[in-house]
Amino acid sequence: MGDEPGLRERKKQRTRQALSDTAIELFLKRGFDQVSVADVAAAVEVSKPTLFRYFPTKEDLALDRIADHQGEAARVVSGRTAGQSPLGALRAHFHERLEAHDPVTGLNDNAIVRAFNDMLYTTPSLLARLVRYSHRDEELLAGALEETGGSGGLTARLAAAQIITVHQRLAEENWRKLASGRTVADALPEAHADADRAYDLLGAGLMEQYA
Amino acid sequence: MGDEPGLRERKKQRTRQALSDTAIELFLKRGFDQVSVADVAAAVEVSKPTLFRYFPTKEDLALDRIADHQGEAARVVSGRTAGQSPLGALRAHFHERLEAHDPVTGLNDNAIVRAFNDMLYTTPSLLARLVRYSHRDEELLAGALEETGGSGGLTARLAAAQIITVHQRLAEENWRKLASGRTVADALPEAHADADRAYDLLGAGLMEQYA
DNA sequence: GCCGAAAACGCAACCGAGTAACAAAAGATT
């Protein structure tokens, strides 16, 4: 019953990791569009078809590093402490991530993370792929919300869509702050305030402002 | 000072139209991925580079027909009657479009429109391109909302993002209804109810349900 | 330790989207 991965599996993991690492390194150094998949394959000493056996598209090659965040929002809702509301849990979690300078919040000035975010937000095809990822996130979140017995399926889907969208815009806003040269320390209080503003809006609706 | 379009301009318009029409016809008949841009160019008796001088990507070629809806939400807000709230104007407008069976609502069972929507929602690259269109829509709407003096820039952007997202989900929901074989007449009342539900949610927030 | 089945890989050729360079044609201008 020795259930260790086995040699084959370990090699695959290593190849996969090498591809992702090398790709990101090259992308950050020369720019996403200035690096061909053939370049990456050559650098890892692997054939082009092999590369595509690991990653379905060039974009996935670049986004692998953030793919494990899949379903985070759903997990936060499902795993919230008793007596906590879904929205409350999400809000608290976002503030936590902000405090931890989690790259997903857009608020992180590690050089590599910043370069990565810059690449993300300035490369249309990556942004498009990212949208597909968040679409999956949205479905998962909708599922989790429906579990709470809150309301019908449509309501859950609408709520999930709004929440995921707002997260994206908050991250984008934070990235913009840093892109204009500010430091994390400087922008952090504002980021918290923005998040509160966003969650107040999500919770209480747009009526006060726009009706 | 005769300012009529001139022969050259007229020819260009006609070529552009022919490209879009022929492309959509072929796409609907054989499927987006089963038609190459070379096929379209050949059918219009135009060279491939010429085609790309009119449409930057294959996707734009397919989406040209719906491109004129750009900025509709923003126009509704800017052009609302005095005393009407932005949210109220958008809600009323959506109900109107629903009643008119406007394709943008997803609720239209004309054979061609349905085939077009099916193509849209089942072709990832088209969906991705559509996302970019709505991103522009969102910016325009955010601008219009800011004009109303409602609130700060971030609030306007968040509100715009939520509104556009909700529109998309409503259209998707309506498309789903028809895709499962129902008729417009049958689904229309539900679609109105869904829209009201969505706008209630937008206006009053998610608090009642999820907090 | 050996051997057969699977899995993974490399190679080479291919397809389709999109672009560049330059020459040819057609509309506009005087």
Next chain:
DNA sequence: AATCTTTTGTTACTCGGTTGCGTTTTCGGC
């Protein structure tokens, strides 16, 4: 009619992604 400008066609190329096929590598049972 001669000229200038805009648009077009041709050819050839790059790059992302796929396919077919033969070869190597690992795994499992013996």
